[in-house]
Amino acid sequence: MSGSxxxxxxxxxxxxxxxxxxxxxxxxxxFLFGSFWARIGLxxxxxxxxxxxxxxxxxxxxxxxxxxxxxxxxxxxxxxxxMVQFGYPFVVGFALAIVVAAVLAYLVAVPTLRLTGAYFAIxxxxxxxxxxxxxxxxxxxxxxxxxxxxxxxxxxxGIAVPFAISETFFYYVMLLLCAAxxxxxxxxxxxxxxGYRVKALRDDQDAAESLGIDxxxxxxxxxxxxxxxxxxxxxxxxxxxxxxxxxDILAPIVTDRMVIMALLGGLGTLTGPIFGGLLVFLLQRxxxxxxxxxxxxxxxxGTLIMITVLFAPSGIIGILRGEIGRDDVRKNxxxxxxxxxLL
Amino acid sequence: xxxxxxxxxxADDAADSDDAAGADFDGAQRTGDVPTLSATDVExxxxxxxxxxxxxxxxxxxxxxxxxxxxxxxxxxxKTMNGIVPVWDGTITYGDVDLTDEKPEDxxxxxxxxxxxxxxxFASLSVEENLNVGAFTVxxxxxxxxxxAEVLEVFPALEDKLDxxxxxxxxxxxxxxSLGRAMMTGADTFLLDEPSAGLAPRxxxxxxxxxxxxxxxxxxxxxxxxxxxxxxxxxxxxYILAEGEVQFHGPPEDLSEEDELMELYxxx
Numbered sequence: 001m002s003g004s005x006x007x008x009x010x011x012x013x014x015x016x017x018x019x020x021x022x023x024x025x026x027x028x029x030x031f032l033f034g035s036f037w038a039r040i041g042l043x044x045x046x047x048x049x050x051x052x053x054x055x056x057x058x059x060x061x062x063x064x065x066x067x068x069x070x071x072x073x074x075x076x077x078x079x080x081x082x083m084v085q086f087g088y089p090f091v092v093g094f095a096l097a098i099v100v101a102a103v104l105a106y107l108v109a110v111p112t113l114r115l116t117g118a119y120f121a122i123x124x125x126x127x128x129x130x131x132x133x134x135x136x137x138x139x140x141x142x143x144x145x146x147x148x149x150x151x152x153x154x155x156x157x158g159i160a161v162p163f164a165i166s167e168t169f170f171y172y173v174m175l176l177l178c179a180a181x182x183x184x185x186x187x188x189x190x191x192x193x194x195g196y197r198v199k200a201l202r203d204d205q206d207a208a209e210s211l212g213i214d215x216x217x218x219x220x221x222x223x224x225x226x227x228x229x230x231x232x233x234x235x236x237x238x239x240x241x242x243x244x245x246x247x248d249i250l251a252p253i254v255t256d257r258m259v260i261m262a263l264l265g266g267l268g269t270l271t272g273p274i275f276g277g278l279l280v281f282l283l284q285r286x287x288x289x290x291x292x293x294x295x296x297x298x299x300x301x302g303t304l305i306m307i308t309v310l311f312a313p314s315g316i317i318g319i320l321r322g323e324i325g326r327d328d329v330r331k332n333x334x335x336x337x338x339x340x341x342l343l
Numbered sequence: 344x345x346x347x348x349x350x351x352x353x354a355d356d357a358a359d360s361d362d363a364a365g366a367d368f369d370g371a372q373r374t375g376d377v378p379t380l381s382a383t384d385v386e387x388x389x390x391x392x393x394x395x396x397x398x399x400x401x402x403x404x405x406x407x408x409x410x411x412x413x414x415x416x417x418x419x420x421x422k423t424m425n426g427i428v429p430v431w432d433g434t435i436t437y438g439d440v441d442l443t444d445e446k447p448e449d450x451x452x453x454x455x456x457x458x459x460x461x462x463x464x465f466a467s468l469s470v471e472e473n474l475n476v477g478a479f480t481v482x483x484x485x486x487x488x489x490x491x492a493e494v495l496e497v498f499p500a501l502e503d504k505l506d507x508x509x510x511x512x513x514x515x516x517x518x519x520x521s522l523g524r525a526m527m528t529g530a531d532t533f534l535l536d537e538p539s540a541g542l543a544p545r546x547x548x549x550x551x552x553x554x555x556x557x558x559x560x561x562x563x564x565x566x567x568x569x570x571x572x573x574x575x576x577x578x579x580x581x582y583i584l585a586e587g588e589v590q591f592h593g594p595p596e597d598l599s600e601e602d603e604l605m606e607l608y609x610x611x
Contacts, residue, residue: 193479196468196475196479197476199467200465200468200476202467203464203465203466203467203468204459204463204464204465204466206427206457206459206463207457207458207459207462207463207464207465207521208465208476209427209447209448210447210456210458210459210463211451211456211476211477211480211524211525211528212447212448212449212451212479212480212528213448213479214448268467
């Protein structure tokens with residue numbers, strides 16, 4: 001452990017003022033910077049929320065879910081199908097997304113959560129892939145044509161809204177969802193007894209059980225919750241983006257991004273996915289603007305992952321908190337050098 | 344089974360150790376008799392593979408040791424008693440309570456706590472959080488506070504470490520956390536699966552010293568150990584398991600006469 005003061009504790013003044021300032025900035029964002037930055041902002045908020053949803057099962061519970069993106073797609077298609085095939089307003093699709101994701105997640109949880117490590121990862125990955133293939137051939141999902149959702153500028157909850165549904169509107173929806181996800185994570189995983197049960201089973205499942213924790217039940221609860229959160233974002237995303245396609249919202253890259261964001265930011269931490277999500281999303285979106293290539297961010301992220309895994313396993317948040325200092329990096333380097341006979 | 348018919352002498356031994364333990368109990372805060380944990384003709388295994396072929400076992404006051412070579416079924420037997428491995432046949436009782444088909448999370452509420460191999464501490468939680476998790480089955484806030492004070496009284500070294508992450512502690516301190524966390528459940532019977540495993544050799548004696556502190560407070564300990572020599576110093580009664588069956592049981596004094604057994608199964 002390094003002796004230097006953690007960056008987060010070195011902020012001048014009361015922390016509450018920083019939170020207040022951040023809140024004001026987020027609320028005023030679309031008005032301050034216009035619709036292009038509102039779009040960037042809503043994307044960042046969505047990915048932060050998605051990264052957090054993966055962090056619940058992957059970080060806090062330690063179950064590497066490599067099929068999590070499927071629930072994002074399921075949420076999107078649930079909303080899309082409700083709106084396109086049945087003509088319901090978005091709010092019905094939103095509710096349907098929650099119900100379908102919860103039921104499916106529970107059914108999946110019963111057999112797969114008996115598996116651990118790589119086996120769980122492979123099982124969930126295969127599930128996601130099969131859902132994508134199913135969506136490509138089913139009629140109700142639009143098959144290979146995808147689904148075009150009605151641009152519904154004036155019906156929200158089935159009644160007319162007095163404002164145009166725009167980038168700004170979706171920015172605030174994503175802000176609300178992202179804030180709610182953060183709040184749920186904070187209360188459940190950092191404050192409530194539930195979070196300790198989850199962390200206990202991650203650290204040592206046998207010990208947790210012998211102390212009276214029903215680990216099977218807790219694991220299912222975390223998995224269902226994390227999947228529902230992903231589906232909620234998926235449904236709003238479908239409403240916003242208007243056109244959804246299995247190769248898009250059910251693509252493995254959706255899961256990959258969530259995993260990378262949570263990993264880079266710091267697994268099993270509340271704020272890790274915020275930093276990781278922001279960094280990866282901005283690198284990706286602004287890659288063409290600032291790096292001159294729309295794919296250059298990929299090798300960059302690959303390098304970042306290597307650096308994180310090798311030197312800072314607790315992610316960006318670990319560095320900011322001062323858990324990883326110069327001494328640790330030096331120690332890791334030395335160990336690595338010895339391992340590969342470099343030193 | 345031969346070891347059941349040997350029950351006559353076993354009962355005598357139990358009576359003896361009752362007397363001996365009586366003296367200890369006077370100094371301890373906890374009073375009252377600890378129920379006997381007993382198994383009758385227990386068979387169990389994994390999938391199709393049977394590991395235990397009819398084990399009959401009875402815990403004694405103080406430390407009951409279970410020895411045996413690798414693969415003898417010691418750990419499996421311990422896990423049938425705490426409910427992690429389901430019992431195929433036979434019964435397990437704790438006092439008057441039938442535990443045979445109980446789930447692990449229910450067994451702990453009857454007063455049996457387990458320390459898994461290596462201590463099973465929650466590395467990412469602080470020491471205090473580890474202790475709190477131990478009390479999740481307890482509703483009474485006063486009882487929790489009382490027990491926490493008791494843990495710190497038995498293991499005063501933890502007092503300064505309460506806010507530290509468990510992974511940052513030394514091996515010996517981690518064992519204190521593990522024992523203390525088990526105490527938080529309010530258990531009076533402790534199942535220990537190789538507590539000395541993974542500890543530096545010079546720490547093994549200290550580790551057994553910690554277990555002794557628990558016993559001095561009136562707890563009943565069932566101990567699986569590879570380190571037979573060190574564990575024998577603590578043992579009040581000994582079982583030797585091999586190939587899923589009980590090969591010997593009796594007080595440790597009797598074991599010294601069983602040269603063949605010692606060499607064959609314990610390598611002493």
